Amino acid sequence: MKRLVILIAALALIVAACGDDDDSTATTAGAAGTTATTAPAPATTAAPTTTEPVPEGVQAKADACALGETDGDLNLYNWTEYIPYGSLAEEAEVTDILGAFEEETGVKVVLTEYDSNETMLAQIDAGVGFDVVVPSDYMVSIMRSAGLLVKLNPNAIPNMANIAPEFTDLPYDPGNQFSAPYQWGTTGIGYKFGSIDDENGVSWGVIFDPAMSEANTGFISLLDDERETMGAALIYLGYSLNTTDPAQVDEAADLIKATKDRLAAFNSSGYWDLLTSGETVVSQGWNGDFLFAYDEASTDDYDAYEDFGYAIPTEGAAAWVDTIAIPATAEHPCSAQTFINFLLDPFIGAELTNYNYYASPNGAATEFIWEEILEWDAIYPPQDVLDRLEFFADLGDFGTYYADAFSAAKS
Numbered sequence: 001m002k003r004l005v006i007l008i009a010a011l012a013l014i015v016a017a018c019g020d021d022d023d024s025t026a027t028t029a030g031a032a033g034t035t036a037t038t039a040p041a042p043a044t045t046a047a048p049t050t051t052e053p054v055p056e057g058v059q060a061k062a063d064a065c066a067l068g069e070t071d072g073d074l075n076l077y078n079w080t081e082y083i084p085y086g087s088l089a090e091e092a093e094v095t096d097i098l099g100a101f102e103e104e105t106g107v108k109v110v111l112t113e114y115d116s117n118e119t120m121l122a123q124i125d126a127g128v129g130f131d132v133v134v135p136s137d138y139m140v141s142i143m144r145s146a147g148l149l150v151k152l153n154p155n156a157i158p159n160m161a162n163i164a165p166e167f168t169d170l171p172y173d174p175g176n177q178f179s180a181p182y183q184w185g186t187t188g189i190g191y192k193f194g195s196i197d198d199e200n201g202v203s204w205g206v207i208f209d210p211a212m213s214e215a216n217t218g219f220i221s222l223l224d225d226e227r228e229t230m231g232a233a234l235i236y237l238g239y240s241l242n243t244t245d246p247a248q249v250d251e252a253a254d255l256i257k258a259t260k261d262r263l264a265a266f267n268s269s270g271y272w273d274l275l276t277s278g279e280t281v282v283s284q285g286w287n288g289d290f291l292f293a294y295d296e297a298s299t300d301d302y303d304a305y306e307d308f309g310y311a312i313p314t315e316g317a318a319a320w321v322d323t324i325a326i327p328a329t330a331e332h333p334c335s336a337q338t339f340i341n342f343l344l345d346p347f348i349g350a351e352l353t354n355y356n357y358y359a360s361p362n363g364a365a366t367e368f369i370w371e372e373i374l375e376w377d378a379i380y381p382p383q384d385v386l387d388r389l390e391f392f393a394d395l396g397d398f399g400t401y402y403a404d405a406f407s408a409a410k411s
Contacts, residue, residue, distance in 0.1 A: 164363030
């Protein structure tokens with residue numbers, strides 16, 4: 001799994017997933033043009049101009065890596081269930097990406113999972129030696145500024161050329177010098193049909209408005225994520241999710257606090273299961289998580305899509321890009337760059353989307369993405385929906401104000 005004011009323009013659909021908590025799972029595994037959809041583009045927001053230097057040793061090693069070179073086992077730190085491997089890949093009928101990489105390179109992959117950008121950042125800041133991380137757009141900006149990311153070596157990652165033009169010069173990392181886009185998506189509302197009035201679209205009011213949400217008291221969930229949840233409240237109030245006006249942030253925090261008694265939970269790592277199991281009927285979350293959950297809940301005799309839906313609210317919503325990057329604590333930067341190059345292969349990039357149900361920033365992957373995904377509005381939205389999206393931007397030191405306000409709202 002970012003920070004500044006970014007508005008929506010025409011480009012190619014982008015939006016990402018995130019979460020909150022710390023799940024650690026070690027595993028080994030094995031396997032393996034241009035998108036027609038237009039995505040929202042961030043308004044011109046400069047990337048940080050002050051960047052702390054990366055430790056010379058790891059940067060020098062990364063700069064010297066040759067194409068396909070490996071220098072040890074790969075320690076991957078990724079979002080929960082965000083890459084197909086083992087039984088997850090088998091059940092989804094897609095390539096076991098980690099197993100395929102192991103088979104191709106002889107490198108063992110050790111996977112550890114997290115459910116929030118902030119959890120990941122704390123681990124890297126503490127010096128934990130992960131080789132590849134998956135920060136969201138705004139987090140790339142933060143980590144760059146702190147000298148926590150290694151500059152990528154283009155010679156070791158020629159598949160960077162497969163990235164769609166819309167994703168090659170975004171404000172959080174112009175030119176993709178420190179990261180490569182991994183997936184993109186939206187944050188909206190998953191819900192059980194019949195629980196809300198969706199005839200004319202779905203409003204954030206089904207969560208935040210007392211009258212609209214009263215009937216579902218105790219069956220509503222919000223993400224346990226300061227930027228996402230504060231952002232949703234800000235959008236509902238008519239503000240930018242990147243505002244740096246303290247009064248607007250305070251108003252959003254007050255709204256969340258007033259909503260708290262109607263919630264079942266603040267949850268970022270299992271909200272989709274709460275919805276499909278009936279513990280909630282309305283939930284804020286990431287599009288791919290909901291769609292994957294509906295798919296998982298369906299059987300030969302039951303189609304969960306007849307009972308559950310996903311909507312980008314009428315007031316607007318967050319759009320995001322998740323990336324792949326190498327932290328300054330990496331012990332195996334050559335294996336890391338070989339892995340990034342592997343993920344940017346057109347077929348492998350498509351399999352990520354076929355598994356995650358998030359849109360791909362890999363333009364060359366389009367021909368391998370399942371047709372039903374490319375035609376799915378919840379994954380590749382039409383232009384009128386794209387126009388209602390807003391990217392997260394770097395808030396700088398003001399991010400602490402958001403964190404404190406959100407913490408107070410939950411207490």
